[in-house]
Amino acid sequence: MKMHKELKKIEGIVLKSLDYKENAQIAYFYGHIGRFSLHVRGSKKIGAKSSAFCETLTLAEVSCTDSEFSSFSGGEILDSYNVIKNDFVKIQVAMCMLDKVYHLSDSITDHEIGYKFLKDCLNYLKTTNCPKLLLIFFEIKLTYLLGINPEFKKCIYCGSSSELSFSITEGGCLCHTHQYETLIDLDKYELSLLKALYYTKIAELTDELLKEISDELITKYNQLIDKYYQKYIEYLPNSKKIYYTLCK
Ligand SMILES: [Zn+2]
Structure with missing residues (x-):
């Protein structure tokens, strides 16, 4: 039987990000549930699409695992506030x-x-x-x-x-x-x-x-x-x- 990880979608604004291990970051968001953090794998690799979700001052809808140490698994940038x-x-x-x-x-x-x-x-x-x-x-x-x-x-x-x-x-x-x-x-x-x-x-x-x-x-x-x-x-x-x- 395949293991299915529960995914949830949530909207938030990136408050800041910290480097985490090799090539990854922890992005801190603020949304209607309060402050939440996501583990974003590979975001520091050159050309990584996920890096946009770690950029401070970005509005995004993210999909993530529904666990205590939540992992980013895709999403949509809603506003980059350029x-x-x-x-x-x-x-x-x-x-x-x-x-x-x-x-x-x-x-x-x-x-x-x-x-x-x-x-x-x-x-x-x-x-x-x-x-x-x-x-x-x-x-x-x-x-x-x-x-x-x-x-x-x-x-x-x-x-x-x-x-x-x-x-x-x-x-x-x-x-x-x-x-x-x-x-x-x-x-x-x-x-x-x-x-x-x-x-x-x-x-x-x-x-x-x-x-x-x-x-x-x-x-x-x-x-x-x-x-x-x-x-x-x-x-x-x-x-x-x-x-x-x-x-x-
Ligand atoms: Zn008085």
Whole structure:
């Protein structure tokens, strides 16, 4: 009797790949089931068709064995994101997004939503003229999917919604009574723009909204978001350090 290996088909985006033994790679994907890895045999051989399935930032449907150490056994490339790969800033932005998902995927509370969100953001990145702002949009909205979202609507101490300002150390907004000079990171205007980004759905996002944010404010938001992530998950990925060096 022949042994049949169970095969399953699954769609995902390649987050990164690592070399594995001779000529093979382990490709890490993110899809609606969360992060998963595939053993791709022969992908490092010259001219190997399977190498495309190991290339970071590739959308593919893959067939693989249904086991704990899953092996790649064919598939279809759905998008190579060449528009992004051919743009110096956009590729760095995409790398920051993928790196965050790679490291934090276990903390994402809903992978169906998380996967759709990542895919939608990458699609937006293809055509936008504001890639740096899209990264801020992505990172601030991702806090929601990670269950560490800041409180934007009311004072975290008393629930008041008047005269709010924002504090990273406190994890959200503070009203006039509860704010102390040293804690305040954003003034009312800066807070209103960040809040608008946080509450805008990707389907409703436009460059018009993003363009309102000045270069100075981009720097400020980036610092704030990095501090925020470090406070909650002690994490600043390498990709973001590279992004700051290359995309000043
Ligand atoms: Zn208060």
